Amino acid sequence: MIYFNHFIFSLISTVGFSVLFNVPKKSIFYAGLTGGIGWTIYMYIKELTLSSAFSIFVASTIVGILGEIFARIDKKPVTTFVIPGIVPLVPGYIIYLSMVELINQEFYEAARLGTEAVFNSGAISVGIILVTSVAKIKKSQNHKKSRL
Secondary structure (H helix, E strand, O other): OHHHHHHHHHHHHHHHHHHHOOOOHHHHHHHHHHHHHHHHHHHHHHHHHOOHHHHHHHHHHHHHHHHHHHHHHHOOOOHHHHHHHHHHHOOHHHHHHHHHHHHOOOHHHHHHHHHHHHHHHHHHHHHHHHHHHHHHHHHHHHHHHHHO
């Protein structure tokens, strides 16, 4: 039941960001679904492994895969689904906490939180880039086969 709540709330927040990013009306549901599934997978994997960066990597990889799938279904650019889909995964709160610790002159805790935010951001980037690279390679292979 708790995962269902996470899914619904992250879907709603992703739909809100989709509207903010001017995603076409027809694609808003797919973008919301991408964000909802990505966040729910993040929460599930984090509960299993207790590793935030690994959980975000897996979730962003799933967001990238869903973005590629929905782009083919809806005939829109992949970024239409991936950008709103990763918004729930962005470590904004961790960065905020890091800044609060800097202001309070708790430099060790600020460095720990800042490092965690950098790793989480890197995990998002690597997950999305991995899926995009594989999709482009596969697309070019299919294009070469069709030309033969």
